[in-house]
Structure formats: structure tokens, C-alpha cells
Amino acid sequence: MQVTNELDFRAIDRLPPQNIEAEEVILGGIMLDPSAIIRVEGILKPEMFYISSHKHIFSALEALHRDNKPTDLLSVTNYLTDFDMLTSIGGRSKLASLLESTVSAINIDALADIVIEKYRRRQLIKAASEIYQLAYDTESEINHLLDCAETKLLSIRTEAISQETEPVILAEPLINVFDNIEKISQGLIKPGISTGFYDLDLIIKGFQPGKLITLAGRPAMGKSSMLGNMAINAARNSSQPVILFSTEMTKEEWAMRYLSQEARVEGIYLESGRISNDQWKDLAVAVEKLSQDKIYIDDSPKLTVASLRSKVKRMVAKHGKVSMVGIDYLQLMADIGGDDGSGKSARQIGEITRQLKLLARECNTTVVLLSQLNRGVESRNNKRPLMSDLRESGRIEEDSDLVIMLYREEYYVLDTPDRGLAEVIITKHRGGPTGIVKLLFESQFTQFKNLKRTSY
The missing domain is CATH 1.10.860.10 (DNAb Helicase; Chain A)
Known part of the structure; x- marks a missing residue:
């Protein structure tokens, strides 16, 4: 034998x-x-x-x-x-x-x-x-x-x-869906956790558990700022923990950003220490308020899918649920090696996005993943990003439930009438509509804010 x-x-x-x-x-x-x-x-x-x-x-x-x-x-x-x-x-x-x-x-x-x-x-x-x-x-x-x-x-x-799941008769999920719709209509549960941007919520229905969202853009478009804004809004609108994994910024840099936004004191003054008496009071109030927010920051420089998954699972075990997991950003994760022309990098990225999608489903949370765009954007007359501009776009697009791209005209055209505005472009929405939402971007506070309401 x-x-x-x-x-x-x-x-x-x-x-x-x-x-x-x-x-x-x-x-x-x-x-x-x-x-x-x-x-x-x-x-x-x-x-x-x-x-x-x-x-x-x-x-x-x-x-x-x-x-x-x-x-x-x-x-x-x-x-x-x-x-x-x-x-x-x-x-x-x-x-x-x-x-x-x-x-x-x-x-x-x-x-x-x-x-x-x-x-x-x-x-x-x-x-x-x-x-x-x-x-x-x-x-x-x-x-x-x-x-x-x-x-x-x-x-x-x-x-x-x-291999654990088996096909089920349609009647079973129908009952669950009907019960969920009834609870939403009665106000017993929310359709999703608000992103803090009401026009965006109208399209994507807030953060949905089990979903992988890719947030992409060229450098200086405000990807990290948007992620940070979404994270604090999710924490406040759900009263559940949020985890930010940052391979580019330290936890102190994130704290500085949040303090600037909450106290309405520009970062340049915080860094230089030139603070007026009134601003000291605002800072004290901001520190007290921010301390109540359940935002956890991990700035490990060598972030891997395995370590990320382990930390999220421990957080879920401790708190029962995590409303959002933010990752800044995909191409800096330690699992990805250099591109030697063999397509190895693309395969590694594909494996990472697949694991993150599985993590979102397994932990019943929303994973928001930042991603860079190809330099090809810069060579076009129209700089607005397209789905094909995603680095290794095939697998990222395939695994993502939502693909959102950021674009700020003022970065390319200084005298644009849209100065101070940012376009949030939903290029993929599995099971829902796509579209463009405009937000105000206050660069001095690295903060996105709502404009007046629009209808769809």
C-alpha cells in the first residue's frame, strides 16, 4: 500500500x-x-x-x-x-x-x-x-x-x-431579505453605516457589511484624507470600532490631522506651535471629543494580509463588531514584491484583494482599500480617472464591490472655476448605480465636506 x-x-x-x-x-x-x-x-x-x-x-x-x-x-x-x-x-x-x-x-x-x-x-x-x-x-x-x-x-x-457553503433554495434568502426590508422601513435598523457624505450615501447606501471598497486616485487627490474622514464618520455613526492600517503615515500624523479638523486649526500652526489662547481652548475641546471616538490606528511599516487579518479578528472578538477597516494603501503592503515583468506583482495584488474580500465577508465589516492609479492619467488631456487606470486593474476591479475615484480639477488647472471642489466618481457599484458626487475639499484641514443636497 x-x-x-x-x-x-x-x-x-x-x-x-x-x-x-x-x-x-x-x-x-x-x-x-x-x-x-x-x-x-x-x-x-x-x-x-x-x-x-x-x-x-x-x-x-x-x-x-x-x-x-x-x-x-x-x-x-x-x-x-x-x-x-x-x-x-x-x-x-x-x-x-x-x-x-x-x-x-x-x-x-x-x-x-x-x-x-x-x-x-x-x-x-x-x-x-x-x-x-x-x-x-x-x-x-x-x-x-x-x-x-x-x-x-x-x-x-x-x-x-x-468549500463550507452549499446552495440553498431561493425561499431562504427571500425571507431574510423581506425581514430586513421591513426592519429598515420601520426604522429599526439602518440600510448602512453613513459615510458622512449624504449625496454619496444616496448612491451607495452607506457602508455595507461584507463589502470591499477600493478608493483610488493619483497622488495629491486626497485619498488618505477621504479615508480618514470616512473612518471617523463611520465610528461616530455606528458607535462601533474602526481600524485604520497606515503604511505611509504614522499614528501621530493621523492624530495631528484629526485634531486640525476637529479644532479647525490649520496643521501648519499645530506643527509650529503658534497657537492663540482661543485656539488652545478649541484644541482642548477637540482632544476630549476625539478621545471618545473608537478609532484604532495601526502604523506597522510592514503590513501583510496575514497580520492585518489577525488584528481585525482579535478586534472583532473583543468588541463583537468592527464597522470599517481602512487600508492606506494597497501597493505598499509587504506581500507585494517588485515588478520583474513576469506579472508576479499583479498576481500578488490579486491574492491580497481576494483575501481582503473574504475578510470583509467573514467579519461582516466594510473594508476600504486605497490604491494608486497608473501614470497614464497624466498623459491624457482629460485627467479624470478611468477604471482602466487602476494598477493591476483586472483583479482589483473583479474583487471590489465598489470602486470610487477621486479627482480635483484645481490640481491640474489653477484658475478652474471648480477650485476647492472634489469629484467622487463611482465607477463600479455591484448591484447599484454609478455616478459623480461633488464635495468641498478644505486642503488646509485635509477635510472633505458636504455641499448642498442634490437629488437623484
Whole structure:
């Protein structure tokens, strides 16, 4: 009997979790009843089998099914023979024994769950072994090793989550949606957490839990300012914590910005210490008010998805819910290496946005991700950003529920009549309308503010 080589058995003193009998009955059941493979298709994978020969046999069964061919004994035998694999799996006698030991395929679903569960446990053992070896790597920084360890565990959890759900009858979500609409109409719950900008709320219905929002723009458009404004508004409108992950600004710089906005004292005076008596009073009031806001700032310079996820999960466990997670910004995250022309950077960004989308759903929160735009904007006569201007735009656009872009005409045209105005351009809105909202931007306070109400 040949077992899988996914583990180094010299490192463990016990037989890894497995259920060979369940594997045999699954394979025999599919050969006995070809329609049975439909019940485990897409759920059970070859690598999940413990015995190497079982992996190959299941792969053959999958291939035959994809080609609309029968999965009986004769077909499987011919397939394995054609690919010179029959001898390696134990010959025709191995296939015959699988059929002989199987009465029916009636329990194939439950048996598949057993095989998958044993596979997850073996993966956990494998990860633990690799983490054990990481601990002896004295040449690497401890924080890097911790991130690597957490990433290994996260990959197992992510794979498990992706296969935990099953299709449900439409009647079930309909009941939930109807109940939710009724509560909103009665004022018992809000349709979303207000961004603080009422015209924007009219279009996107506020911050919706489980959503990934990408906020993009060229440098100096006010991305960080908008993120900070949204964060404090979300904290105040929900009474729930907000977490800001900042790879570009320190927590003291964020505190300075918030103090400037709340006290209405320009940052240049705060930095120089030229404060009047009246301003000191305003600052004292502002400090007291801001101290009540549940805004948590993490300015770790080497931010990874694994560390971010861990911190958000701990915050959720502590407070029950987090209303918003802000990230400033995507291209500075430590998971992303340099662009060597192979497309590696794009793949890394795609993996990050996918993990952030999963995090938003898992923690039932809104994730707002800042992203840079390509320099191609600067070469056009019309500088307003487009979806295609997103760096590695394909995956960012695919994973984002909302894509919002910032544009300030005065940055390019000094004598524009729109001086002091900013355009908030909703270029993608999954399940909703797009459009443009205009806001006032007070650069001296790095603050966006509402203009008069408009109707849609």
C-alpha cells in the first residue's frame, strides 16, 4: 500500500489522520453508480485522498466524467492503461477489490466529508511541522517568521471556508431579505453605516457589511484624507470600532490631522506651535471629543494580509463588531514584491484583494482599500480617472464591490472655476448605480465636506 508523500512521516510518531475504508467505498461507489460522482464533484479533490493509488483512480474518474464517458470498471481500466498507470495503482485486481467491497454509493456524501476532514487535519499537521522548522530560522526576523506561520494557517482556513457553503433554495434568502426590508422601513435598523457624505450615501447606501471598497486616485487627490474622514464618520455613526492600517503615515500624523479638523486649526500652526489662547481652548475641546471616538490606528511599516487579518479578528472578538477597516494603501503592503515583468506583482495584488474580500465577508465589516492609479492619467488631456487606470486593474476591479475615484480639477488647472471642489466618481457599484458626487475639499484641514443636497 502506497501512501501519500504530503507529510514527512519521520517527523511524526503517530499515523496521520486518514480513513482508507471511506476512500475505498467512494471510489467503488462511483464505479458502481456513475451518477454518484456528481454529488462530490467540485468538493472532493484527488489530493485529499491519503493513498496515492486512490488519488490516481479518482483523477481518472474525474477525467472520464468530464468527457461524458462512463466511470465503470472497464472504462477506468482502459483509461489507466492508456496512460500507463494501471500497474502503479495495483492493477485490475485493485479496481476489482474496490467494487467488491462496495455495496452502494448511497452514503458517498457523508464519506466525502470524512475524507475531507482527515485531509484538513493532515494539512494542519504539515503546517505545524513547517512552522516548527521556521522557529529554528535564526537568520530571519521574528515578525517575518510569525507572518509566514500565520499565512500557512490562513491558507488552510481559506480553502476550508471556500468549500463550507452549499446552495440553498431561493425561499431562504427571500425571507431574510423581506425581514430586513421591513426592519429598515420601520426604522429599526439602518440600510448602512453613513459615510458622512449624504449625496454619496444616496448612491451607495452607506457602508455595507461584507463589502470591499477600493478608493483610488493619483497622488495629491486626497485619498488618505477621504479615508480618514470616512473612518471617523463611520465610528461616530455606528458607535462601533474602526481600524485604520497606515503604511505611509504614522499614528501621530493621523492624530495631528484629526485634531486640525476637529479644532479647525490649520496643521501648519499645530506643527509650529503658534497657537492663540482661543485656539488652545478649541484644541482642548477637540482632544476630549476625539478621545471618545473608537478609532484604532495601526502604523506597522510592514503590513501583510496575514497580520492585518489577525488584528481585525482579535478586534472583532473583543468588541463583537468592527464597522470599517481602512487600508492606506494597497501597493505598499509587504506581500507585494517588485515588478520583474513576469506579472508576479499583479498576481500578488490579486491574492491580497481576494483575501481582503473574504475578510470583509467573514467579519461582516466594510473594508476600504486605497490604491494608486497608473501614470497614464497624466498623459491624457482629460485627467479624470478611468477604471482602466487602476494598477493591476483586472483583479482589483473583479474583487471590489465598489470602486470610487477621486479627482480635483484645481490640481491640474489653477484658475478652474471648480477650485476647492472634489469629484467622487463611482465607477463600479455591484448591484447599484454609478455616478459623480461633488464635495468641498478644505486642503488646509485635509477635510472633505458636504455641499448642498442634490437629488437623484
